[in-house]
Amino acid sequence: MDELKEIIKNYIINEYLEPDSDPITYDTPLISGGIVDSFSMVSLKRFLENKYNIQIPDEKATPEAFDSVNKIAELVREFVKV
Amino acid sequence: MSNFGSYEERVKSFSWALSEQELSYQPGQVINIGWYCSDRICQMGKADKVALIWEGFTGEKKVFTYNDLRLYSNTIAKFITDLGIKAGDRICLFMDRIPELYIGFLGILKTGAIVQPLFSAFGEESLFVRLENAQTSAIFTQKKHVSKVRKIRDKLPHLKHIIIVDYDGKSTLQEREVAFSMEQTEKVDNFEIYPTYAETPSVLHYTSGTTGMPKGVQHVHYSLISQYITAKWVLDLRDDDIYWCTADPGWVTGTSYGIIGPFSLGVTQCVLDSGFSAEAWYRFIEKNRVTVWYTAPTAIRSLMKAGDEIIKKFDLSSLRHLASVGEPLNPEAVNWSIRVFGKPFHDTYWQTETGCIVITNFPGMPVKPGSMGRPFPGITATVLNPNNYEPYPEPGRIGLIGLKPGWPSMMRTYWNNEEAYRNKFRNGWYLTGDRARIDKEGYFWFVGRDDDVINTGGHLVSPFEVESALLEHQAVAESAVVSKPDPINMEVVKAFVTLKPGFTPSKDLELDIMNFIRKKLSPLAMPQEIEFVDSLPKTRSGKIMRRILHAKEWGEEIGDTSTLEND
Numbered sequence: 001m002d003e004l005k006e007i008i009k010n011y012i013i014n015e016y017l018e019p020d021s022d023p024i025t026y027d028t029p030l031i032s033g034g035i036v037d038s039f040s041m042v043s044l045k046r047f048l049e050n051k052y053n054i055q056i057p058d059e060k061a062t063p064e065a066f067d068s069v070n071k072i073a074e075l076v077r078e079f080v081k082v
Numbered sequence: 083m084s085n086f087g088s089y090e091e092r093v094k095s096f097s098w099a100l101s102e103q104e105l106s107y108q109p110g111q112v113i114n115i116g117w118y119c120s121d122r123i124c125q126m127g128k129a130d131k132v133a134l135i136w137e138g139f140t141g142e143k144k145v146f147t148y149n150d151l152r153l154y155s156n157t158i159a160k161f162i163t164d165l166g167i168k169a170g171d172r173i174c175l176f177m178d179r180i181p182e183l184y185i186g187f188l189g190i191l192k193t194g195a196i197v198q199p200l201f202s203a204f205g206e207e208s209l210f211v212r213l214e215n216a217q218t219s220a221i222f223t224q225k226k227h228v229s230k231v232r233k234i235r236d237k238l239p240h241l242k243h244i245i246i247v248d249y250d251g252k253s254t255l256q257e258r259e260v261a262f263s264m265e266q267t268e269k270v271d272n273f274e275i276y277p278t279y280a281e282t283p284s285v286l287h288y289t290s291g292t293t294g295m296p297k298g299v300q301h302v303h304y305s306l307i308s309q310y311i312t313a314k315w316v317l318d319l320r321d322d323d324i325y326w327c328t329a330d331p332g333w334v335t336g337t338s339y340g341i342i343g344p345f346s347l348g349v350t351q352c353v354l355d356s357g358f359s360a361e362a363w364y365r366f367i368e369k370n371r372v373t374v375w376y377t378a379p380t381a382i383r384s385l386m387k388a389g390d391e392i393i394k395k396f397d398l399s400s401l402r403h404l405a406s407v408g409e410p411l412n413p414e415a416v417n418w419s420i421r422v423f424g425k426p427f428h429d430t431y432w433q434t435e436t437g438c439i440v441i442t443n444f445p446g447m448p449v450k451p452g453s454m455g456r457p458f459p460g461i462t463a464t465v466l467n468p469n470n471y472e473p474y475p476e477p478g479r480i481g482l483i484g485l486k487p488g489w490p491s492m493m494r495t496y497w498n499n500e501e502a503y504r505n506k507f508r509n510g511w512y513l514t515g516d517r518a519r520i521d522k523e524g525y526f527w528f529v530g531r532d533d534d535v536i537n538t539g540g541h542l543v544s545p546f547e548v549e550s551a552l553l554e555h556q557a558v559a560e561s562a563v564v565s566k567p568d569p570i571n572m573e574v575v576k577a578f579v580t581l582k583p584g585f586t587p588s589k590d591l592e593l594d595i596m597n598f599i600r601k602k603l604s605p606l607a608m609p610q611e612i613e614f615v616d617s618l619p620k621t622r623s624g625k626i627m628r629r630i631l632h633a634k635e636w637g638e639e640i641g642d643t644s645t646l647e648n649d
Binding site: 030049 | 139140178203225226227228229230253355356357358359360361362384387388538539570589590592593596597600601605606608610
């Protein structure tokens with residue numbers, strides 16, 4: 001199990017999904033699937049920055065880069081070794 | 083040649099009766115938007131024409147003809163009638179952009195009930211205040227959103243029916259819940275449409291103001307007259323067009339021009355129920371051969387940010403006319419669209435209250451990048467002196483945008499708030515709350531809001547509503563909410579917060595407060611930045627001076643501070 005991906009996935013489940021929502025996987029489309037919108041993306045980015053003590057530049061924080069747990073984990077790994 | 087033709091000729095000969103004639107409507111007759119958008123198109127021989135091409139984020143696709151629209155809206159109308167819904171009842175649509183949202187809108191109107199669309203990203207508090215204010219009788223929703231309704235239903239005695247359109251039987255239906263499948267219910271060929279008239283209430287859209295809770299803007303069936311002709315002339319919709327309006331019907335653009343305008347014209351429109359992604363949007367245009375595209379400056383700026391290279395991967399040559407709405411369209415965005423699409427986005431200006439486009443750049447006429455354009459024929463617009471509410475006699479002066487009331491889709495009142503409605507008028511003019519100037523050629527140029535309302539990504543957010551919600555967070559003692567500049571959304575919400583004893587500022591607390599507001603109100607209302615301060619600037623009478631904080635964020639002069647408490 002990938003710890004980073006689990007942390008991201010659990011945060012999304014707890015913060016962005018309603019109780020009866022379908023389960024998500026590492027590949028579930030988050031932005032294009034309407035689970036996280038562009039405004040909510042700001043709080044998700046803030047969570048990652050706080051958690052891993054990193055700064056994700058705005059130009060890297062694109063809807064495409066945040067569109068799945070896998071992609072977010074890839075982005076985070078660019079800035080920190082986890 | 084555009085549908086609109088010459089501005090001067092149209093202004094000279096314009097009468098709303100032109101639209102009435104095209105719709106074969108005579109004053110005093112029955113007028114029902116649900117019928118006009120489905121049955122009438124079928125009677126015109128277009129029953130088999132595609133009305134709606136819908137695509138979900140997984141790529142799932144559904145296609146509905148005008149006859150499908152007629153049958154399914156009848157089915158929905160019968161279903162709610164059988165539940166006991168009566169003309170004048172408020173029925174909420176709280177769903178993503180799924181076909182049931184578009185067709186349910188027409189079905190509700192066919193019963194004479196008032197449709198109340200609400201943005202599905204609203205949190206429980208935003209949902210509650212709107213359902214309570216409207217005393218809504220029934221709500222259509224989806225499994226994924228029903229938990230928000232369950233949290234507040236006990237405080238809503240008027241809400242008798244919670245209709246779940248995608249119930250799969252995996253969980254038990256709870257109190258007041260009922261399952262309804264539009265496509266699996268037996269289709270209703272004949273439904274006796276309720277005889278609504280010009281002034282019968284039709285749609286209730288909620289909008290935010292500076293003070294007080296959101297207000298329900300009440301429209302009537304006669305609004306169709308404005309929405310039909312503006313869709314035809316401003317969006318230049320024609321019989322063979324494939325039209326894409328990216329707005330969500332939780333907001334007025336998504337109903338006036340995402341349902342009523344195109345369907346009353348018998349045009350084919352497509353809907354993408356998906357979050358934003360430049361690649362997905364361009365692919366959607368290419369795949370559906372979209373010809374007319376109505377979107378928002380925030381989306382356009384996001385596409386600009388995604389770069390020009392990605393555009394080269396797609397064939398977007400089908401695009402014929404581009405328009406934009408929601409907030410001022412910056413000149414860079416217009417020039418960019420000319421460069422990459424070979425045609426400009428046409429800015430359109432209007433509000434929830436106006437129901438239709440009132441000032442615009444018209445197709446076939448030169449676009450002045452950065453300008454709002456000129457008033458639609460039949461609309462008298464001006465810039466008013468804020469001291470006496472008289473129009474400025476000369477061009478170039480900055481003042482309040484005022485509109486002479488009387489066009490068909492003008493709001494009729496704010497729901498249960500006649501006083502707030504009356505306050506929108508001065509000296510015979512409807513005050514939009516926006517400031518602008520007019521140039522020598524009669525083009526309007528947007529300057530800014532005349533109040534503290536925040537326009538973020540084309541949606542209005544009330545600072546009062548966010549401040550009230552912030553005070554419910556356990557750590558917050560006081561708050562002040564203002565806008566701050568944002569390159570994509572024009573403005574975003576920023577909160578200044580003082581903390582209660584025992585709490586200390588931290589990044590985690592900031593995130594906790596942000597998420598608290600996002601879930602309680604909506605992602606739009608979530609402060610994108612929270613600044614912890616020791617105290618807030620107040621007048622000697624204790625009123626928080628938002629204007630000082632706003633000026634600081636925008637790098638403006640602070641102005642008169644003589645009433646400042648600690649000055």
